[in-house]
Amino acid sequence: MTAVDLGMPGLPTAPRGVGHLRGDEPFPDAARTALRNGQQRANLGHATTTIRNKRARVVAELPDWAQLREAGRALKAATMARLDDHLEELERQVTAHGGTVHWARDANEANEIVTRLVQATGATEVVKVKSMATQEIGLNEALEAAGLDVFETDLAELIVQLGEDKPSHILVPAIHKNRAEIREIFARTIPGVDPGLTDDPRQLAMAARAHLRERFLRARVAVSGANFGVAETGTLCVVESEGNGRMCLTLPDTLITVMGIEKVVPTWRDLEVFLQLLPRSSTGERMNPYTSTWAGVTPGDGPQEFHLVLLDNGRTAVLADEVGREALHCIRCSACLNVCPVYERTGGHAYGSVYPGPIGAILSPQLTGVEDNASLPYASSLCGACYDVCPVAIDIPKILVHLRGEHVEAQTRLTPEAAAFRALSAAMSRPWLWHLTQRASRLGRLLARGKPTLPRVLPPPASGWTRSRDLPTPPTSTFVESWTREHGR
Amino acid sequence: MKVALFATCLVDTLTPQVARATAVLLQRLGHEVVVPPTQACCGQMHVNTGYRREAVPIVANHVRAFAGAEAIVAPSGSCVASIHHQQADVARRAGEHRLADDAAELAGRTYELSQFLVDVLGVTDVGAYYPHRVTYHPTCHSLRLLRVGDRPLQLLRAVRGLELVELPGAEQCCGFGGTFAVKNADTSTAMLTDKMANVLSTHAEVCTAGDASCLLHIGGGLSRLKAGTRTVHLAEILASTEEAVTPDQTTRPAMSV
Numbered sequence: 052m053t054a055v056d057l058g059m060p061g062l063p064t065a066p067r068g069v070g071h072l073r074g075d076e077p078f079p080d081a082a083r084t085a086l087r088n089g090q091q092r093a094n095l096g097h098a099t100t101t102i103r104n105k106r107a108r109v110v111a112e113l114p115d116w117a118q119l120r121e122a123g124r125a126l127k128a129a130t131m132a133r134l135d136d137h138l139e140e141l142e143r144q145v146t147a148h149g150g151t152v153h154w155a156r157d158a159n160e161a162n163e164i165v166t167r168l169v170q171a172t173g174a175t176e177v178v179k180v181k182s183m184a185t186q187e188i189g190l191n192e193a194l195e196a197a198g199l200d201v202f203e204t205d206l207a208e209l210i211v212q213l214g215e216d217k218p219s220h221i222l223v224p225a226i227h228k229n230r231a232e233i234r235e236i237f238a239r240t241i242p243g244v245d246p247g248l249t250d251d252p253r254q255l256a257m258a259a260r261a262h263l264r265e266r267f268l269r270a271r272v273a274v275s276g277a278n279f280g281v282a283e284t285g286t287l288c289v290v291e292s293e294g295n296g297r298m299c300l301t302l303p304d305t306l307i308t309v310m311g312i313e314k315v316v317p318t319w320r321d322l323e324v325f326l327q328l329l330p331r332s333s334t335g336e337r338m339n340p341y342t343s344t345w346a347g348v349t350p351g352d353g354p355q356e357f358h359l360v361l362l363d364n365g366r367t368a369v370l371a372d373e374v375g376r377e378a379l380h381c382i383r384c385s386a387c388l389n390v391c392p393v394y395e396r397t398g399g400h401a402y403g404s405v406y407p408g409p410i411g412a413i414l415s416p417q418l419t420g421v422e423d424n425a426s427l428p429y430a431s432s433l434c435g436a437c438y439d440v441c442p443v444a445i446d447i448p449k450i451l452v453h454l455r456g457e458h459v460e461a462q463t464r465l466t467p468e469a470a471a472f473r474a475l476s477a478a479m480s481r482p483w484l485w486h487l488t489q490r491a492s493r494l495g496r497l498l499a500r501g502k503p504t505l506p507r508v509l510p511p512p513a514s515g516w517t518r519s520r521d522l523p524t525p526p527t528s529t530f531v532e533s534w535t536r537e538h539g540r
Numbered sequence: 541m542k543v544a545l546f547a548t549c550l551v552d553t554l555t556p557q558v559a560r561a562t563a564v565l566l567q568r569l570g571h572e573v574v575v576p577p578t579q580a581c582c583g584q585m586h587v588n589t590g591y592r593r594e595a596v597p598i599v600a601n602h603v604r605a606f607a608g609a610e611a612i613v614a615p616s617g618s619c620v621a622s623i624h625h626q627q628a629d630v631a632r633r634a635g636e637h638r639l640a641d642d643a644a645e646l647a648g649r650t651y652e653l654s655q656f657l658v659d660v661l662g663v664t665d666v667g668a669y670y671p672h673r674v675t676y677h678p679t680c681h682s683l684r685l686l687r688v689g690d691r692p693l694q695l696l697r698a699v700r701g702l703e704l705v706e707l708p709g710a711e712q713c714c715g716f717g718g719t720f721a722v723k724n725a726d727t728s729t730a731m732l733t734d735k736m737a738n739v740l741s742t743h744a745e746v747c748t749a750g751d752a753s754c755l756l757h758i759g760g761g762l763s764r765l766k767a768g769t770r771t772v773h774l775a776e777i778l779a780s781t782e783e784a785v786t787p788d789q790t791t792r793p794a795m796s797v
Contacts (some may be wrong), residue, residue, distance in 0.1 A: 391711045396734075428722065430724060432680070433680070435683075435684035436680075453691055455588075455590030476598055479598045482577070519758060521761075522760060526555075531552050531577055535575065
């Protein structure tokens with residue numbers, strides 16, 4: 052593919068059979084299972100509450116937060132409007148600084164490119180910086196299938212990898228595990244680990260550190276994602292907390308960065324806004340410990356070979372939707388996950404995609420096409436907490452509702468639900484028919500047989516309500532009816 | 541002032557006492573109340589479930605029913621938020637630009653009850669008497685879409701005899717979410733359970749809110765548990781006086797009102 056295709060209309064959604072954007076079962080079924088995991092709910096409740104409160108404290112410190120948020124939103128909107136230009140400028144600058152740019156239409160192309168690049172170095176193992184883009188395309192599986200060893204170096208990502216688990220949070224992939232569970236994973240999987248390892252966080256971190264240090268020092272190839280790619284200067288930027296990223300970005304001979312095309316920002320100065328918005332929103336810190344930036348290669352310093360893989364995988368298709376495209380503004384802070392009452396209870400795995408929570412519920416269905424993730428736009432009570440905390444003001448509830456509309460309008464056959472909603476629409480737009488419908492609801496009084504509530508066992512869809520909640524017996528008269536009787540028309 | 545009352549489809553059909561209380565309250569404050577008999581629904585349930593095309597005739601009916609009204613008041617933050625944020629959008633999307641303009645114009649004169657009382661009428665003490673221990677749940681759409689803020693609390697604090705207790709985790713959703721309560725019944729119930737635990741921890745007799753839909757949810761859960769705490773709409777509390785105590789809401793089948 053060529054540079055001019057990316058960011059331009061007409062590219063397809065993310066392909067099936069590769070990567071982690073689709074779940075095995077619809078959200079309500081996956082959630083039902085997850086809700087029964089009491090340990091996970093306790094871990095999630097504790098963790099999300101802690102981060103949520105930290106975020107609220109550090110955001111409240113900035114008197115100009117609302118203006119920063121609006122600046123972030125405006126910058127993203129302006130960038131998306133000329134995405135193709137910015138991407139080509141990024142390519143020119145990265146190339147001018149000695150890097151090589153590759154354009155990947157989808158997950159398969161990106162995986163092929165990275166695998167080929169690693170194999171060309173002759174290395175047999177790869178160290179990785181935590182990256183959502185490479186999780187999205189299933190890069191680890193692709194590299195392993197090619198006989199390469201892949202080592203995640205972010206602590207939480209390492210926990211997930213060693214536990215043969217899946218990430219459940221954008222920022223804290225192991226948020227569903229507590230320290231006792233992590234101790235068990237380390238004791239079982241890290242070769243030569245101290246058998247007296249306790250669940251003390253410091254001890255756990257030291258065990259991971261000893262395990263990883265050896266790999267950093269011998270690694271010849273690293274793979275990273277990118278938080279930002281600055282078009283004007285050809286600079287890539289990775290923001291992290293642990294320093295593992297800095298090790299991966301500086302020690303190996305070859306660095307391969309996989310970046311979603313929406314991560315481009317036009318100018319260096321734009322980072323001023325985003326580097327204030329991101330850490331406060333994600334970890335609840337004023338500034339994150341490590342911010343690495345690099346442009347191409349520098350002779351005698353750091354990697355001597357740098358490749359940037361620009362990934363589409365459905366993003367251009369998202370850009371084509373005037374309402375939904377705002378989802379591409381996401382800077383992956385995960386503030387929306389931490390405040391979401393649904394996420395807090397079900398955890399991330401229930402969403403089936405590497406992008407869980409409110410942002411996942413609008414991003415995953417758009418990347419794959421709504422019909423491949425049709426239950427996700429409904430996985431929200433539309434409470435709006437996500438929109439309030441989003442540092443770039445993505446109106447997530449509005450997009451959720453929009454995608455529900457897209458799903459409904461994509462149906463080619465009349466579903467029982469659609470028939471019911473059409474009938475109700477007909478009634479609610481004709482007063483005489485509406486009054487008749489309301490009167491018909493009084494038949495519920497027969498079912499109640501004088502009791503204040505309807506029976507617990509009702510046919511679907513009412514059963515969805517009555518399994519856990521009482522439904523009051525309908526009254527003998529509506530308000531409008533009795534008022535009109537008393538006052539006349 | 542002449543106030544047109546939008547009962548909302550749910551209140552009108554299932555909890556008519558809430559609309560009655562709203563009317564009684566506004567009349568007591570010296571205003572003329574009219575109830576357009578052709579009103580039905582704002583269209584929110586259709587829009588939020590994905591049936592935005594089917595919502596258009598519902599919006600049209602609503603606009604017809606309330607055309608010419610000086611001020612429209614509804615005892616529901618959620619329906620008023622839909623009127624403000626969704627009606628014009630769905631009409632415009634369907635190419636009904638005239639309807640969209642009319643809906644937007646009508647939305648400008650449509651108020652949620654607590655906003656109408658505090659902002660338009662400028663009252664916080666409505667002369668109510670309600671000798672009960674009460675906790676207040678700020679419903680999501682009142683809180684985040686309409687930004688009603690502490691207006692309901694200002695109104696409740698001025699009620700004689702009322703003991704207001706703070707609800708822990710008040711700003712967390714109760715899990716209703718319209719058809720979410722049925723489509724994702726398990727997750728909705730998990731959210732409800734945590735909300736009820738917080739409500740019950742206050743030992744309040746009454747949990748109140750500005751939305752009958754959320755109260756139907758919380759109340760339905762409390763009723764299933766045979767809990768002593770009942771749900772009562774803000775309008776019913778504000779309508780209560782020494783002379784006219786709001787009838788009990790949940791112990792008997794609702795009678796004609």
